[in-house]
Amino acid sequence: MVTVNDTVAPAGTARPGRRPALRRDGRYASVFLAPSLGGLALFTLFPTAMALAISLFDWPVFGERKFLGIENYTQLLGDPVFRRVVLNTTLFVVLYVPLNVIVSLALATWLGPKIRGRQAFRVLFFIPVMTPMVANVMVWRLLFQPGGLLDSGLQSWFGVDAPNFLGSSDWAMPAIVAMSIWQGFGYNFLVFSAALDQVPQSQLESAQIDGAGPFQRFRYVTWPMITPSLFFATTMTLITSFQVFAQPFILTQGGPGVSTQTIVMYVYNQGWQFLSMGLASAAGWVLFVIIMGITAIQFVGQRKWVNYDV
Amino acid sequence: MSEPSVAARRVRSGVSHALLILVALLFLGPLVYAVSTSLKPADEVFTPTPELFGSEIRWQNYADAFTFAPFGRYFLNSLFVAVVGTLVVVIASSMSAYAFARLQFRGREHLFVLFLGTLMVPQEVLIVPMYWLMQSLGWVDSYWALILPWAFTAFGTFLLRQFFLTVPAELEEAARVDGCGPFGSFLRIMLPLARPAIAVLTVFTFISFWGSFLWPLIIVNSVEAKGTVPLGLAQFIGQQGTQWNLMMAASVLAMIPTVLLVVLLQKHLVRGLLVTGLGGR
Numbered sequence: 014m015v016t017v018n019d020t021v022a023p024a025g026t027a028r029p030g031r032r033p034a035l036r037r038d039g040r041y042a043s044v045f046l047a048p049s050l051g052g053l054a055l056f057t058l059f060p061t062a063m064a065l066a067i068s069l070f071d072w073p074v075f076g077e078r079k080f081l082g083i084e085n086y087t088q089l090l091g092d093p094v095f096r097r098v099v100l101n102t103t104l105f106v107v108l109y110v111p112l113n114v115i116v117s118l119a120l121a122t123w124l125g126p127k128i129r130g131r132q133a134f135r136v137l138f139f140i141p142v143m144t145p146m147v148a149n150v151m152v153w154r155l156l157f158q159p160g161g162l163l164d165s166g167l168q169s170w171f172g173v174d175a176p177n178f179l180g181s182s183d184w185a186m187p188a189i190v191a192m193s194i195w196q197g198f199g200y201n202f203l204v205f206s207a208a209l210d211q212v213p214q215s216q217l218e219s220a221q222i223d224g225a226g227p228f229q230r231f232r233y234v235t236w237p238m239i240t241p242s243l244f245f246a247t248t249m250t251l252i253t254s255f256q257v258f259a260q261p262f263i264l265t266q267g268g269p270g271v272s273t274q275t276i277v278m279y280v281y282n283q284g285w286q287f288l289s290m291g292l293a294s295a296a297g298w299v300l301f302v303i304i305m306g307i308t309a310i311q312f313v314g315q316r317k318w319v320n321y322d323v
Numbered sequence: 324m325s326e327p328s329v330a331a332r333r334v335r336s337g338v339s340h341a342l343l344i345l346v347a348l349l350f351l352g353p354l355v356y357a358v359s360t361s362l363k364p365a366d367e368v369f370t371p372t373p374e375l376f377g378s379e380i381r382w383q384n385y386a387d388a389f390t391f392a393p394f395g396r397y398f399l400n401s402l403f404v405a406v407v408g409t410l411v412v413v414i415a416s417s418m419s420a421y422a423f424a425r426l427q428f429r430g431r432e433h434l435f436v437l438f439l440g441t442l443m444v445p446q447e448v449l450i451v452p453m454y455w456l457m458q459s460l461g462w463v464d465s466y467w468a469l470i471l472p473w474a475f476t477a478f479g480t481f482l483l484r485q486f487f488l489t490v491p492a493e494l495e496e497a498a499r500v501d502g503c504g505p506f507g508s509f510l511r512i513m514l515p516l517a518r519p520a521i522a523v524l525t526v527f528t529f530i531s532f533w534g535s536f537l538w539p540l541i542i543v544n545s546v547e548a549k550g551t552v553p554l555g556l557a558q559f560i561g562q563q564g565t566q567w568n569l570m571m572a573a574s575v576l577a578m579i580p581t582v583l584l585v586v587l588l589q590k591h592l593v594r595g596l597l598v599t600g601l602g603g604r
C-alpha cells in the first residue's frame with residue numbers, strides 16, 4: 014500500500030528549507046482542490062447536516078415549518094408500516110447478499126484459466142450491471158407477468174400453473190431477489206475473477222502434487238488469497254442492497270399491500286407522495302445509521318477472517 | 324493419488340464448457356426475450372406457448388416507440404446529462420486527485436480523510452435536503468439539478484489519486500526542472516499517463532448518470548421536456564393496456580449505449596478494476 018508520504022520529493026532534489034515549497038504548493042493546491050471541495054461542501058457535507066436538521070422538523074414541502082425534536086423518530090418507530098419496511102429491506106439483504114456472493118464466486122472459480130472464451134463470459138455477465146436498472150427491471154416485469162415467459166413456459170413445458178409472481182405476497186420478494194441477482198452478480202463476479210487471476214498457478218499445482226483435492230486447494234490456497242476481495246465485495250454489496258429501490262418500485266410498487274416496500278421507497282413516499290420532508294429525512298437518517306452500523310461491524314469482524322499478508 | 328487420464332480430463336472439460344454455455348444461455352434469456360418481444364406485433368406478446376418470433380418481425384416497433392412517447396427527447400436529455408456530468412466528474416476529480424497525490428500543503432491528510440468520509444453518505448440521506456436546496460436555488464426541473472448535485476464525488480478523487488501515486492516522481496521532477504509548473508506537469512504528464520484510470524472512471528460515471536432513476540424521479544416535473552430515459556421507461560408503469568412490445572423496444576434501445584461501452588472497453592475494465600484497487604487488492 015502506498016501512503017501519501019511516499020510522494021515527498023526524493024532525497025537529492027530536496028530544496029533547502031521545506032516551508033517556502035510548502036507555501037508555494039499550497040497556493041496551487043487550493044486551485045486544484047477548489048472545484049471538488051466546493052462541490053462536496055455544497056452538495057454533500059452541507060446536505061448531510063441539513064438532513065439531520067430537517068428530520069427534527071415538521072417540514073412540509075410548502076407551508077409552515079415547526080420544530081418537533083425527535084418526534085419524527087418516535088413516530089417512525091411507532092409506525093407499523095415503517096417497521097414492516099425495515100423488515101422487508103432486511104429480508105431482501107439477507108436473501109440477496111449471500112446468494113449474490115455464492116453465485117459470483119462459484120462462477121468466477123468455475124471460469125478458471127482453462128476455460129476457453131472466458132473473456133466473453135466475463136463481458137456477458139457484466140452487461141446487466143451496466144445497463145440501466147429500470148430497463149432491466151422492465152424486462153423482468155414482463156417476464157413475471159401472468160402470460161409472460163415464465164408463466165407460459167411453465168404451463169406449456171411442464172404443465173404446471175405458475176404462481177402470480179408479483180401479485181402474491183409469498184412470491185413477490187423472492188421474485189425481486191431473483192431479478193436483482195441476475196442484474197447484479199456480474200460486478201462481484203468480475204471482482205472475484207480479478208482476484209482469482211492473481212492466485213499463482215504454481216502454488217495450486219504444488220498443492221496438487223502434495224495430494225490436495227480441489228476442495229482443499231480452494232480452502233487452503235485460494236481462499237486466504239482472496240479474502241480481501243471477499244471483504245470488499247460483501248461490504249459493498251451489503252451497503253448497496255440496503256438501498257434497494259428501483260426493483261420493488263417497478264416490479265410490485267411495494268405490494269401486495271406493503272409486503273415488498275423498502276426503506277428507500279418509504280423515504281420517497283413520505284417525501285414526495287405525502288409531502289412530509291421531516292419524516293422522509295428521519296427515515297433516510299435511520300437508513301444511514303443502519304448502513305454505518307453494518308459497515309462498522311464488517312470492519313471489526315474482518316480481523317477474524319481477512320488475510321492481508323499473502 | 325491418481326491423475327485422471329487425458330481422455331477423462333477432456334470429457335470433463337467438454338462437460339464443463341457445455342454447462343457453462345447452458346448457464347450463459349439461461350442468463351441471456353431475459354435479454355433475448357426483450358429483443359424478441361420488441362419485434363412482435365402487439366397482440367402476440369402474450370401467447371399460450373413461448374414463441375421466439377411473432378407472425379412478422381416488426382422493426383416498425385422501434386420507430387413507433389419514438390412516437391408513442393417522446394423517447395427521442397429522453398435520449399437526448401440522458402445523453403446531455405451523462406456527457407456533461409461525466410466531464411465535470413473527470414475534470415474535478417483529476418484535479419483534486421493530483422493535489423492529494425503530488426502537492427505538499429498543510430492539512431492534506433485531514434482533508435483527504437474528510438473526502439473519504441463523504442463516500443459513506445448514501446444518496447437517500449441527501450435527496451431530501453438536496454430537493455430543498457434545489458428549490459431554494461430555483462433549480463427544480465432543470466438540467467442543473469440533474470447534473471451538478473452528483474458531479475462531485477470523492478470516489479473519482481480516490482480512484483485517480485491511487486493511480487497518480489503509482490507514477491514515478493522522477494518523471495514529474497524532470498519536467499519541473501525543464502520549467503514545467505504543476506499545471507503543466509498535470510496536463511502534459513499525469514493526465515496522459517492516467518488514461519486507463521480515467522477510462523474506468525468515465526465508464527462508471529457515464530453509466531451511473533445514464534441509469535440514474537431515483538433523483539430524476541424526484542426532481543423532474545415536466546417529464547415530456549426534461550425526462551431521462553429511465554424516467555421515460557417508468558412512465559409506462561400502471562398505464563392500462565401497456566404497449567409491451569414498444570416498451571421492450573425502448574428498453575433495448577436504452578441498453579445499447581452501455582452494452583457497447585462494456586464490449587468496447589472490456590479489457591480496460593478488468594485491468595482497471597485491478598489497477599484502481601476496486602478488485603479489493
